[in-house]
Amino acid sequence: MTTPALPSLLRAGLRCRCPRCGEGALYTGFMRVVDHCSVCGLEIARNDSGDGPAVFLIFILGFTIVPVALLVSLRVDWPLWLHVLIWGPVIMGATVGMLRPAKGVTIALQYGYRRDEFDT
Numbered sequence: 115m116t117t118p119a120l121p122s123l124l125r126a127g128l129r130c131r132c133p134r135c136g137e138g139a140l141y142t143g144f145m146r147v148v149d150h151c152s153v154c155g156l157e158i159a160r161n162d163s164g165d166g167p168a169v170f171l172i173f174i175l176g177f178t179i180v181p182v183a184l185l186v187s188l189r190v191d192w193p194l195w196l197h198v199l200i201w202g203p204v205i206m207g208a209t210v211g212m213l214r215p216a217k218g219v220t221i222a223l224q225y226g227y228r229r230d231e232f233d234t
């Protein structure tokens with residue numbers, strides 16, 4: 115089987131779908147990866163994405179939200195507790211909201227570029 119193209123891998127990962135067929139659900143529950151794809155039978159759970167998705171999110175959110183927070187803090191004179199009240203939920207919401215797609219993309223990229231670990 116040929117390696118899927120990068121756009122289809124990213125699309126499947128962002129949609130939290132199986133990286134091989136793009137149809138089967140990747141998760142059961144919030145973050146638990148399914149054992150096998152319900153459509154094509156790909157064994158998914160054996161492959162561990164580890165800390166990769168969290169590291170991606172640390173970099174992506176750190177480089178996007180922190181500059182915005184700093185810019186806002188330079189332009190407005192809010193007390194510190196108000197910054198915590200605003201930026202805390204923003205960061206938590208973005209992290210929780212992006213964790214599933216980030217893990218899906220990591221698993222899809224592992225499937226695309228480290229296929230031997232899926233096939234064995």
Ligand SMILES: [Zn+2]
Binds near residue numbers: 133134136153
């Ligand atoms: Zn599948």
